Amino acid sequence: MKVFIDPPNSLVLFDIVERFGHEPLSAMAAIQEKIDNLEIDMPPMNMTLDDVVRGLKYAGVEVPSGIRGRLAMWGPMIEEADAAIIMDDAPYSFGCVGCERSNEMLKYLIKKRNIPILHVVYPSDEEDAKNFVISAKEFLEGLSK
Amino acid sequence: MSEERETRLLMISPNSMLTPDQLVRSIHAMNKEVKVKETCYGCLVEGRRDIVKEVLCQVRKKYTNEVFSKRRAYPAGDPRRCRAQHGTRPGYCQLEAEWALLSNVQYGLECADRGETVEQTPVKGPFSVRDFKRICEE
Numbered sequence: 001m002k003v004f005i006d007p008p009n010s011l012v013l014f015d016i017v018e019r020f021g022h023e024p025l026s027a028m029a030a031i032q033e034k035i036d037n038l039e040i041d042m043p044p045m046n047m048t049l050d051d052v053v054r055g056l057k058y059a060g061v062e063v064p065s066g067i068r069g070r071l072a073m074w075g076p077m078i079e080e081a082d083a084a085i086i087m088d089d090a091p092y093s094f095g096c097v098g099c100e101r102s103n104e105m106l107k108y109l110i111k112k113r114n115i116p117i118l119h120v121v122y123p124s125d126e127e128d129a130k131n132f133v134i135s136a137k138e139f140l141e142g143l144s145k
Numbered sequence: 146m147s148e149e150r151e152t153r154l155l156m157i158s159p160n161s162m163l164t165p166d167q168l169v170r171s172i173h174a175m176n177k178e179v180k181v182k183e184t185c186y187g188c189l190v191e192g193r194r195d196i197v198k199e200v201l202c203q204v205r206k207k208y209t210n211e212v213f214s215k216r217r218a219y220p221a222g223d224p225r226r227c228r229a230q231h232g233t234r235p236g237y238c239q240l241e242a243e244w245a246l247l248s249n250v251q252y253g254l255e256c257a258d259r260g261e262t263v264e265q266t267p268v269k270g271p272f273s274v275r276d277f278k279r280i281c282e283e
Contacts, residue, residue, distance in 0.1 A: 009236065011156060011243045012250055014215040019205070019254075031218035036150065042225050043218075094242050123249045127264075133253030134263045 001143050004081035006106060007095025008074055012123070013085055016133065020140035025077040027096065044073060059105060070102045071109075078109050083116040083143050085136060090122040116143065151194040152217040153201060155187040156240070158247040161211035168204075168212065175203055182221045186244060187212065189221040210254040213247055 001022050005013035008027035017024040034043035047069055055072030118139040123129035157163050169183045177200050179192035190200055204212055224230040
């Protein structure tokens with residue numbers, strides 16, 4: 001199954017999802033599409049007009065362009081996802097840095113899809129990490145059934 | 146082309162005794178058609194998607210909870226990202242932040258392998274007005 005990870009560029013989440021037999025939907029795959037097929041100068045910083053138009057599906061025209069740009073990339077992945085894992089309480093600098101509004105919008109879009117969602121706590125110590133890994137394992141194994 | 150090329154980033158957990166050099170040598174020893182680039186945190190593996198998956202499978206089998214991996218969008222040594230050619234490295238801070246987490250995650254994976262279960266932590270409800278008033282009055 002396709003599992004969307006939030007933050008979408010997280011190594012830890014990507015690895016865990018793949019380790020337990022599912023396909024992670026990540027920012028890296030979306031950026032690679034642009035690098036290989038479109039040959040844009042430096043994605044994700046540069047984008048095409050189509051991306052901007054696509055972003056309008058997820059965020060209104062009055063929303064800052066940065067949020068719309070991010071959602072243009074992540075929105076199609078959320079639509080494709082069969083499940084999602086969201087990391088809560090991560091430090092500000094963890095993930096695709098800097099925009100809390102994008103993150104909130106992202107969580108809203110995931111919630112709106114009505115797919116199975118697992119909220120995990122940022123593994124800042126061993127106990128949290130243990131709970132994080134075991135709950136992710138149970139969630140991902142449950143998806144296969 | 147995206148279906149063909151896959152670049153993988155392999156990162157070694159700080160708790161592991163494995164070095165990037167040993168990891169690269171063991172991947173070379175697999176004799177697969179992949180490009181391997183040693184880095185400070187582990188290595189980059191690039192090649193056809195199915196071959197890279199095979200390499201990753203073997204690495205996971207050999208170093209079960211010590212090596213973590215994710216896809217990388219840019220090819221290895223891309224001038225827009227490679228430090229040797231003064232490329233920017235916007236993902237590096239994220240990698241550093243996750244590297245610090247890996248020893249905890251490694252511990253978590255080992256617990257999961259042993260079949261341990263999650264300890265249910267009591268859910269904190271909203272703070273009641275009565276308690277808040279009591280604290281204010283004290």
